[in-house]
Amino acid sequence: MRCEAFLEVLKYLYFTRPYNTMKLGLFRIENLLSRMGNPHSGVKYFHVTGSNGKGSVTTFLEYLTYYHGHSVTGFYSPHLSTILERFHYNTRYISQDEFVEAALEVKKHAEEMDKLGEEFTPSFFEYMTAMYFYITKKSRAEYGSVEVGLGGRFDSTNVIIPEVSVICTVSLEHTNVLGNTVEQIAFEKAGIIKEQKPVVVGAMPDSALEVIKQVAREKNSMVYEYGKDFYVEPVQFSFNANVYNYYGSTTIKNIKVKLNGKHQLYNVGLALKTFELVEKIDEDGVKRAFEEAFIPGRFEMVNDIVLDGSHNPQAAEKFAENLDLYFPEKRKAAVFGIVDDKDKEGVLKVIGPKFDTLIITRPPSKRAEKVAETYEIAKKYCKNVLFERDYIKAVELLKTTEAEVKFVTGSFYLVGYVRDYLLNGKIGEELMIGGA
Structure with missing residues (x-):
């Protein structure tokens, strides 16, 4: 009740x-x-x-x-x-x-x-x-x-x-x-x-x-x-x-x-x-x-996956700096999704070369339909790029990679939903009300 x-x-x-x-x-x-x-x-x-x-x-x-x-x-x-x-x-x-x-x-x-x-x-x-x-x-x-x-x-x-x-x-x-x-x-x-x-x-x-x-x-x-x-x-x-x-x-x-x-x-x-x-x-x-002191989803590790936003080039620069600072010699893989009205090229140019594997997915937002476009841009900046439209399946795919450190980044919509999934094993009713 x-x-x-x-x-x-x-x-x-x-x-x-x-x-x-x-x-x-x-x-x-x-x-x-x-x-x-x-x-x-x-x-x-x-x-x-x-x-x-x-x-x-x-x-x-x-x-x-x-x-x-x-x-x-x-x-x-x-x-x-x-x-x-x-x-x-x-x-x-x-x-x-x-x-x-x-x-x-x-x-x-x-x-x-x-x-x-x-x-x-x-x-x-x-x-x-x-x-x-x-x-x-x-x-x-x-x-x-x-x-x-x-x-x-x-x-x-x-x-x-x-x-x-x-x-x-x-x-x-x-x-x-x-x-x-x-x-x-x-x-x-x-x-x-x-x-x-x-x-x-x-x-x-x-x-x-x-x-x-x-x-x-x-x-x-x-x-x-x-x-x-x-x-x-x-x-x-x-x-x-x-x-x-x-x-x-x-x-x-x-x-x-x-x-x-x-x-x-x-x-x-x-x-x-x-x-x-x-x-x-x-x-x-x-x-x-x-x-x-704690803020959720800000370079936060949840169930062995680091969550952080890199939704614009400025945020991507900070994210990339943190990758070099905390995990310089580690093999890294990430799920990445971004909404269509953001500077995809500007973000991927910065973070793409930092990863051994990138899995491109769709953030749960009506503003994220051009996922194929994101995938094509990502291939210019990372050697191994995979595509999985469903973000839950993308996270499960991320878990199977041989990377030493795993990330979910891009849109905060994506980070928020994935955090809920990692903590609870499902997306809660509250998030579903907002509509993906």
Whole structure:
């Protein structure tokens, strides 16, 4: 019965709300939260944006807060295998019951707004945001660690007054919405900076940094820059057991970090600097937080298969870098699938030569029909390329290869479904609702 109610709510959200429809502006979320009694008030927040890294930094801040003895919620997007990944309380996903309760609470108020016309109808993400604030208020959490959905200035999370704002990186992304230059995108992300609240910034182009500094000056906000006010040095890169030293207001050495990749070096620094602006750092708490912090499907090993996304050339570069870093001399095979509107050539050019065998498959998405095209491109960049349209059969084929390390990569749709299959032996009803 519990699962049925959860699935019914999911159907309502996916098919009644404008799912995958972007609605910028804050007036809908402000109206919705006002009707709910402003559940976002009275909580200390960390607010994190960036072209890359924001999910990791938000995660690190949640774990740091929890392991320093505070109750904390986390808000993330998108999700991989279950919508519950979006909502954390004290580093754990909320339950289906809690999800249903929050969704039904928001529904009452959202449907009143629907009557005002399409312009006032809360979007899927605005609905999720309102649910997060309801969950945070209901749990009486002291802190919230909040990842921006898109941009910053008009993102529905931008109704909070955070203790610290974080801007991880700025690069060209979502140019149809955020602008065509890094300066324009930096301005949108700088929209989360609040009056007299500090902002912590990562490595980025000078022109983007200058835009952020200008907004900070206007808001009387202190700026803390990676490489100038704090930095991190790597001690060891080892799969699931990377080690870093942090130098900021405090120095902490030999921090073991489960999350993989050289880029985590910046994310570790951003999270620690942000946290030490509001809390006295406890070394044991820091070490426990980073050793436990986890994000599904990010260079994660599940049942002897490493899962990671490489859905665009930038992600492919990081993925390839990690292959060289963690498995340099190993024979490698991968299942690869990508949706049709992505830069297939740009991705396969980078990752194809890294594998002894590539198995091309179709991600479970309506946007992935030209699998034969992917197969032809792959053959240009890898010597041994196989084709298996059914992604479950492709995974089973991968298991039979003689590779020492096996991967599933490409679209996050593919990674999410395969992760569910590897953990549960089947694709769950929740994923099937979304429709492949």
